[in-house]
Amino acid sequence: MAAAEFSGELPPVHFPPGFLWGAAAAAHQVEGGNIHNDWWAWEQAGRVKESSGRACEHWTRYPSDFDLAVSLNHRAHRFSVEWSRIEPKEGEWHDEPVQHYVEVVDALRKRNLEPIVTLHHFTTPQWIASQGGWNNPKIVDAFGRYVERVAKALKGRVRFWATINEPMVYVNMHYLEGIGPPGVRDLRQAFRVTEHMIQAHALAYKILHAHATPDMPAKVSIAMHAGFFVPCRPWHPLDRMVATLTDQVFNVAFIEAITEGRWIAPGIAKVRMPQAKGTLDYLGVNYYGRQFLRAGKGGPGQWVGQGCNLDHHTRQVTERTGMGWDVHPQTIYHILLRWKRLGLPMFILENGTWMDDDAARWRYIARHLYAVGRAMQAGANMLGYCVWSLMDNFEWAHGFGPRFGIIEVDYATQERRIRESGRKLGEVYRTNRLDPTP
Ligand code: IFM
Numbered sequence: 001m002a003a004a005e006f007s008g009e010l011p012p013v014h015f016p017p018g019f020l021w022g023a024a025a026a027a028h029q030v031e032g033g034n035i036h037n038d039w040w041a042w043e044q045a046g047r048v049k050e051s052s053g054r055a056c057e058h059w060t061r062y063p064s065d066f067d068l069a070v071s072l073n074h075r076a077h078r079f080s081v082e083w084s085r086i087e088p089k090e091g092e093w094h095d096e097p098v099q100h101y102v103e104v105v106d107a108l109r110k111r112n113l114e115p116i117v118t119l120h121h122f123t124t125p126q127w128i129a130s131q132g133g134w135n136n137p138k139i140v141d142a143f144g145r146y147v148e149r150v151a152k153a154l155k156g157r158v159r160f161w162a163t164i165n166e167p168m169v170y171v172n173m174h175y176l177e178g179i180g181p182p183g184v185r186d187l188r189q190a191f192r193v194t195e196h197m198i199q200a201h202a203l204a205y206k207i208l209h210a211h212a213t214p215d216m217p218a219k220v221s222i223a224m225h226a227g228f229f230v231p232c233r234p235w236h237p238l239d240r241m242v243a244t245l246t247d248q249v250f251n252v253a254f255i256e257a258i259t260e261g262r263w264i265a266p267g268i269a270k271v272r273m274p275q276a277k278g279t280l281d282y283l284g285v286n287y288y289g290r291q292f293l294r295a296g297k298g299g300p301g302q303w304v305g306q307g308c309n310l311d312h313h314t315r316q317v318t319e320r321t322g323m324g325w326d327v328h329p330q331t332i333y334h335i336l337l338r339w340k341r342l343g344l345p346m347f348i349l350e351n352g353t354w355m356d357d358d359a360a361r362w363r364y365i366a367r368h369l370y371a372v373g374r375a376m377q378a379g380a381n382m383l384g385y386c387v388w389s390l391m392d393n394f395e396w397a398h399g400f401g402p403r404f405g406i407i408e409v410d411y412a413t414q415e416r417r418i419r420e421s422g423r424k425l426g427e428v429y430r431t432n433r434l435d436p437t438p
Contacts, residue, residue, distance in 0.1 A: 001163040002422065005351065008416065008431055009287060010436040011434050011436075012434060012435045012436070013373025013376070013377065013433070014129065014373070014430075014432055014433050015372060015432040015433070015434075017432065018433070019068035019075075019382070019383075019384055019385070019432060020076040020114055020116075020347070020383055020384025020385070020386075021073065021074055021075050021076060021384060021428075021429040022069070022074045022075060022076030022077050022078060022113065022114070022116070022384065022385070022386045022387075023069060023074060023077060023078070023347055023386055023387050023388070023389060023390035023406065024077075024078035024079075024116075024208070024350050024386040024387070024388050024389060024390070025058070025077075025078070025079055025121070025389050025390050025391070025393060026079070026080040026118065026121035026165065026393075027079070027080045027085075027121060027123065028055075028082065028121070028122065028123045028394065029052070029055060029056075029121075029389075029393035029394045029395070029396075030055050030056040030058035030081075030390075030391065030393045030394070031045075031055060031056075031058050031059040031405075032052070032053065032054040032055035032056065032057045032058065032059055032080065033053075033055075033059065034052065034082055034084060034085065034123065034173050035052065036084035036085065036088040036089075036126055036127075037082070037083075037084035037123040037124060037125055037126055037129070038123065038124045038125070038126050038129035038130060038181040038182070039052065039122065039123045039180065039181060039396075040052065040123075040126070040182065041126050041129070042180065042181040042285070044411070046394070047181075047183065048302070048397050048399060049399050050394075050399030050400055051170065051277075052394040054395060054414075055394050056392070056393055056414070057117070057389055057414050058067075058391075058407050058412075059100075060105055061414065062107060062415075063107055065407075065416070066107055066108060066113060066298070066389050067111070067393065068171065068390075068407055068416060068418065069111075069113060069390060070111045070112075070113065071418075071426075072406070072418065072422055072423065072425065072426035073426045073427075073428065073429035073430040074113060074115060074426075075112065075384075075429070076113055076114040076115075076116060076160075076384055076386065077108050077114070077115060077116065077385045077386075077390070078115075078116035078117075078162070078349055078350075079104065079114045079115070079116075079117065079118065079149055079232055080117070080118035080119070080120070080121035080165065081101050081117060081118070081119055082097070082123065082125060083119075083123070083124070083125055083143075083146050083417050084098075084124070084125035084126065084302070085097035085146075085407035086098055086112045086146060086149060086150070087125055087127075087146055088125065088127070089127050090127045090128070092216055093149065094359065097155045098149060098150070099153075099422055101150070101154070102153055102154065102157070103379060104167055104328075105117075105154055105157045105158060108155070109157065112137040114159070114160065114384075115157070115158050115159075115160070116160040116161075116162065116347075116349065117150075117154065117158050117160070117161050117162070118161075118162040118163075118164075118165050119143075119146075119147055119150065119161065119162070119163050119164065119204060119221060120143070120163065120164045120165060120200075121165040122165060122166075122170055122173075122174075122180065122396065124139075124181075128142055129181060129182065130148040131158075133181075133182060133193075134170075134174075134175075134193040134196050134197060135175075135184075135189050135192055135193055135196070136196075137196060138198055138416040139196055139200065140199045140200045140203060141203075143200040143203070143204065144203040144204065144207060147163075147203070147204040147207045147208065148207050151207050151208050151210075152211060153192075155211050155213060155216075156213045156215070156216050157216065158216065158218075159216055159217065159218065159219055159220050160221075160282075160347070161208050161218060161219065161220045161221070162206075162220075162221055162284050162349060163200070163201045163204040163205065163208075163220060163221070163222055164197055164200065164204075164220060164222050164223070165222075165223045166222075166225035166286055167197040167198075167201070167222060167224075167226070168194070168224075168225060168227070168249075168250045168254060168256055169193065169225045170193075170197070171190050171193050171194050171197070172190075172250075172401065173396070173397075175189050175190070175193050176190050176302065176303070179191035179396075179397045180396060180397060185364070187303070188355055189202055190303070191202075194253070195263060196256065197254075198257045198258060198263060198273060198276050199253060199273075199275070199276070201258060201276070201279060202258065202273075202275050202276040202279045203275075204220070204286055205220045205258075205279035205280075206279075208220050217236075218281070219281045219282050220279070220280070220282075221281060221282050221283055221284040221347070222258070222280075222284060223284040223285075223286050223349040224251075224254070224255065224283060224284060224285055224286065225286045225287075225288075226251065226286065226287050226332075226335045226339070227246070227250045227251055227284050227291060228287075228290045228291065228328075228331045228334070228335060229242075229243040229244075229245070229246045229247050229250070229290070229291050229292075229293050230243060230287075230290050230292050230293070231243045231293065231294070231315075232292045232293055232294075232308045232313075232432070233294060233422070234343060236294070236295065238294075238295030238305075238316075239293065239294045239295050239305070240294050241292045241295070242294065242304050242305030243293050243305075243349040245303070245304050245305075246293055246302070246303050246304055246305065246372060248264070248304065249264065249303045255280075255283075255342070256338075257273055257276050258276050258277075258278075258280050259277070259278065259279075259280055259342060260276025260277060261273050261274045261275070261276050261278070262379055263276070266322050272318055273308060274307075275361050280342070280344060281344070281407050282344050282345045282346065282347055282383060283339055283342060283344050283345075283346045283347070283348040284337070284346075284348035285335065285346055285347065285348050285349065286348075286349055286351070286388070287331070287332045287335060287350070287351050287368070288321075288351070288352075288353070289321065289324055289325040289326040289327055289328055289331070290312060290326045290328050290331055290351075291307065292308040292313060292316075292317075292326075293305045293306065293307060294306050309323070309324070310326060313326075315353075321353045321354055321355060321362075321364070322352055322353070322354035322355055322356055322402055322403075323353075323398075325353075327353070327364060329361065329364075329367035329368045329370070329371045330371060331371075331376075332351070332368050332371045332372060332375070333372070333375045336372065336375035336380040336382070337375055337378055337379070337380060339380060340375075340380050340381070344381075344419065345381045345382070345383045346380060346381065346382055347382065347383040347384050347385075347386075348382070348384070348385040349386050350371075350386060350388040350389075351365070351368050351385070351386075351388060352364075352365060352385060352387045352388035352389060352404050352406075353358050353365070353404065354395075354404045358419050358420050359420070359421075361406075361419070361421045362420065362421035362424050363437055365387060365421060365425055366424070366434065366437040367437050369385060369425075369428065369434055370434055370437060373434060374387060387406055387425060388404055389404045389405050389406075390405065390406065390407060391406075391407040391409050391416060392404065392405035392407070392408055392409040393405065393409070405419070405422075406418070406419055406421055406422030406425060407419065407422055
């Protein structure tokens, strides 16, 4: 889709009635007091500049936070369950947090918000992290036991599940870049962790389906971070090769494993993984921006080649977010048309930005959403759209500086203030209609 297709002369896009409009968040980023996971231990060890601490106190404030979402015409909400609250020590199961999440789901349903439940969003209980975490094959069954508890407790209450949030970002961040626990930079471990995540997803899929009920059939996916890798020097064959290979490992391999039951093992040889075949009911897509890659000695943080800080891309990269990420709404259109070939419905489980200027945030959201609408006109079967995020929150290694919320949080007082971007998005959610934004 060419940039001109975003011009003001274009017609509005319309979304179907029942489209699941919402926002997303994750336990450790908003709840506060998640003291039994590896991120907490990492924070306490001073490996990041700020600790998640009380975060947004969403653990207790969720009812009023959901009221705000309703006031903005939301119809869905994505949140994650914190494994380390339910099993803070190996084999020591706590019912109270399980009951809490049942109440969270009931609070959503009472407000006509469709719950979308993530089971792993970057945090892992410290007890298993200290035994090697996702690098230890034992984690697959351990994860299964936890999922079993959650599935039983939420039986008949939840339709949409995301087993693992952005598995490949998790692997990148924690096992290649080393900016999250355990802070490893090792390609071999990165592959092993990926393999365990595929197995854990497949097991969770079976458990969630076993607990589904006829009136609440399970729809299970991962939340896939849809990377879009661009050769830094488009004319350079090695840069092109690096971009293609990274796409293969980052985007294609996990999806092929959970649809076809084939996985690229260390050494890039295909191996069969029959238990994972067909374990995807819809595709959850997270999209933020493109990444530019170039040939060079593969360093920590990349599967192959090197990342590029975009500084010299003054022509291709016309706008950047507060995180320094590229802004390129057309890409979400191409991504959706690419994955349409799976023949599955898709759901944007995350899209949004941190911009100092809220008008720029709205422009980012509106342009991406418009591209989603155009993709739907071109045949992409979309279930809904969740903006990241309902409110400002703890952005992992970056602490509380980045503000992704459509609702501002004053961390000193825990006051919430709806941003203008949130109100404008709420109007789209109410009317199912969006005009193009130049
Ligand atoms: O905050 C994160 C989230 O946890 C996973 N997806 C990307 C977001 C913004 O960086």
